[in-house]
Amino acid sequence: MSVSTDHAVMPALDETSETSELTAPAEQAATEAPDTPKAPDITFADLGLPEQIVRKLAQNGVTTPFPIQAATIPDALAGRDILGRGRTGSGKTLSFGLPLLTTLAGGHTEKKRPRGLILTPTRELAMQVSDALQPYGDVLGLKLKVVCGGTSMGNQIYALERGVDILVATPGRLRDIIERGAASLDKVQIAVLDEADQMAD
Numbered sequence: 001m002s003v004s005t006d007h008a009v010m011p012a013l014d015e016t017s018e019t020s021e022l023t024a025p026a027e028q029a030a031t032e033a034p035d036t037p038k039a040p041d042i043t044f045a046d047l048g049l050p051e052q053i054v055r056k057l058a059q060n061g062v063t064t065p066f067p068i069q070a071a072t073i074p075d076a077l078a079g080r081d082i083l084g085r086g087r088t089g090s091g092k093t094l095s096f097g098l099p100l101l102t103t104l105a106g107g108h109t110e111k112k113r114p115r116g117l118i119l120t121p122t123r124e125l126a127m128q129v130s131d132a133l134q135p136y137g138d139v140l141g142l143k144l145k146v147v148c149g150g151t152s153m154g155n156q157i158y159a160l161e162r163g164v165d166i167l168v169a170t171p172g173r174l175r176d177i178i179e180r181g182a183a184s185l186d187k188v189q190i191a192v193l194d195e196a197d198q199m200a201d
Helices: 013-032 051-059 067-077 092-104 123-140 153-162 171-179 196-200
Strands: 116-119 144-147 166-169 190-193
Touching: 051 092, 051 123, 067 092, 092 116, 092 123, 092 166, 092 190, 123 144, 123 166, 144 153, 144 171, 153 171, 166 171
Parallel strands: 116 166, 116 190, 144 166
Antiparallel strands: none
16 A cells, blocks of 8 residues: 655745746646647447448437447447436437447348337337437338327337337337237347336336
């Protein structure tokens, strides 16, 4: 174990002029020192996302990942389970959505059997999540569908019969759709619980 005995000696009042002369060169040296090289910003391409998504992000003005995205996207792409927490606007939706889209890209989806599921507590959140991810799903050829109350169940069932890659749903409407035989979760490869704490209330 090491013990530091750092201490400072303060000058007496009559030594202040001498001290200011001594500290001025040190301050100049500090301001004249070359800037230390800044670590390069991590890009979405560095995180392992496909070029189509990186290009679409750039078109939307998103070039630098938020901290939660930089921390979770590589692990999610590697197939690891992720538990992420963050405030509204911290980038959570893209942190789980982009790896989900990337993983499911290029696969085959059977009718009534989505391969991805995002469960949200409210209709409003389901629609926000779908709106945020749809442009990136489009560039990968993936179909997303919101399944929630307050909207036509007939349209939701019709979309599932045609084949939906990713279902963004609220628990109640999802249960209704499954009970009617309009959807099965037996082919789901990735499930996301968005705002899981609210669903537990």
